[in-house]
Amino acid sequence: MKTGTHKGTYGFNGESLREVILARGFTSAFVADSLNVSRQSMSNYITGRNSPNPDLVDRICRFLNIPESFLLKESTHDKTEQKSPRFYRSFSAATKNSREMAEIKLEWLIELINFLEIFIELPTVKFPKFDTPSDPTRISNEFIEAVAIRVRQFWGLGTGPISNFVWLLENNGAVVVRRQLHAKTLDAFSCWQGGRPYIILGMDKNCAVCSRFDAAHELGHLILHNNLPEICVRSSKYFKMGEEQANRFAGAILFPQEAFFKEIKRPNLEIFRLSKRRWMVSIAMMIKRAEHLEYISEDDIKTLWVRYSNLKWRTNEPLDDELEVEQPKLVKNIIDLAINEGLLSTEEISNYLHLFHSDIEDCVGLPNNYLDPKAFQVIELNSWITRHKQEVKNVPSSDQQLGTLIPFQPKNNPI
Amino acid sequence: MRAESKLNKKGTYSHTLISSGNMVLTASSVPTPRSKPRYADFRNQYAANGQLSLFDKMESDLTIIYATLLFPPPKALVPAFVVVGFPTNDRRTYAERLDFLAMYSSIEESRESTGQEFPSHHAPVEEIPAPEMPRIRPRPQIVEAKELL
Secondary structure (H helix, E strand, C coil): CCCCCCCCCCCCCHHHHHHHHHHCCCCHHHHHHHCCCCHHHHHHHHHCCCCCCHHHHHHHHHHHCCCHHHHHCCCCCCCCCCCCCCEECCCCHHHHHHHHHHHHHHHHHHHHHHHHCCCEECCCCCCCCCCCCCCHHHCCHHHHHHHHHHHHHHCCCCCCCECCHHHHHHHCCCEEEEECCCCCCCCEEEEEECCEEEEEEECCCCCHHHHHHHHHHHHHHHHHCCCCCHHHHHCHHHHHHHHHHHHHHHHHHHCCHHHHHHHCCCCCHHHHHHHHHHHCCCHHHHHHHHHHCCCCCHHHHHHHHHHHHHCCCCCCCCCCCCCCCCCCCHHHHHHHHHHHCCCCCHHHHHHHHCCCHHHHHHHHCCCCCCCCCCCCCCCCHHHHHHHHHHHHHHCCCCHHHHCCCCCCCCCCCCC | CEEEEEECCCCCCEEEEEEECCEEEEEEECCCCCCCCCCCHHHHHHHHHCCHHHCCCCHHHCCCEEEEEEECCCCCCCCCCCEEEEECCCCCCEEEEEEHHHHCHHHHHHHHHHCCCCCCCCCCCECCCCCCCCEECCCCCCCCHHHHC
């Protein structure tokens, strides 16, 4: 990192500027144009060739809504650190901005969790390890079905419906966050970091069964593709295969084959509709499951999809408005404990991350102003009124000191 | 009550006839509750033999009272409608229609809400408890210099 010249700002970190620009979903050119700075200068600030003067740092901070200390802190992200692959639903150019935003906020979340772990013991990670091939082409459908059953057994579950999938993940040590991901095709993503699984679920769709499926899909990536090299994750050929495998895993863990055969005697849309409430999976997923398990003929599957479309269930399935989206609890519990037990204050958390409370709330999926130290400040109205009355009493009762009352005169009788 | 399988005139197709006293009923799948079943000789015959819509006859004169049980296309555990229609003798319309699901709406509601349609031998729901409040990490004890000596 180069520090600023005598004209610049000492300690300015261009990498932090790049980070916050990405977090806001902007480009450096857009920020430069908005602040009336040349694009070349902005590029120099980001690459560390030059640093802005204090006045410009102030303007940048106000524009990007970030504390000045964020741009003056040393980079905490170790670039040499080996990162596990991030599993996104889409690597298309359309989601690039959203992915970058999500990536930065994930880094902030990890930083916060690492900080809080100094004070609080998080649940031990109890994820089963399997000898999964590093080549996705060697992962068979039978292997996926078997792994899904083994995962259930490892967590002491039978073949029944799982009442809350997010809590299941959290109880076994995963950090799960639900937040806005600002892209339709970016439903969720996940990664391993420091031996702990992180799962970010989008709240853009607000659909209970979709979100459950997303969580199970990410679990599939974390378990099946743990050994996958980054190059395979980015390759379009392997990417699609990996997504299909994670989908198959999600179906298998949410609705195991044995239970499916036992409960769905005669696959049709009506039994799927009734099973949706019990299993908390979409009707589309059950049709797909029947297809994966080759439970009915291809023609019957086609008929089901046609009827499914005719009923306009592709846009809105029955019960979608009724079923409640599962909400993660662990991260909120950790933050509540740290604050309520006086281990940390909201200001200390903000100061540590060099972020305003709004960004912390966003990256950990807390409601707006949850960490705002002023939002819930109690103003003791009684004491204020008493003090005010006291002040009024202390005023001398002399007419001269209180002023003279001048009555308004009627219009037709001017003074 | 008696249910029997009856062949048509040519003996090529059969229908189920449910009878109880002078009441006879055949069942037909129709797309909507107001649809009429397709033309069939046997339905026309039952309807023509005696029907409530004539009204000029006394009920006791009627040999049979014919009704059609209407339900949506099969493959549904809980049908969207169950209607018993009493066709006129020319079968152009219904003299009376009874919407059973409207009359007994509690049947479907209770089935949907309690999940009674699922037999009890199905795998029980795996109840997952909410994550517990994590524990504060114990801090290392401060050891006095004297104790170290």
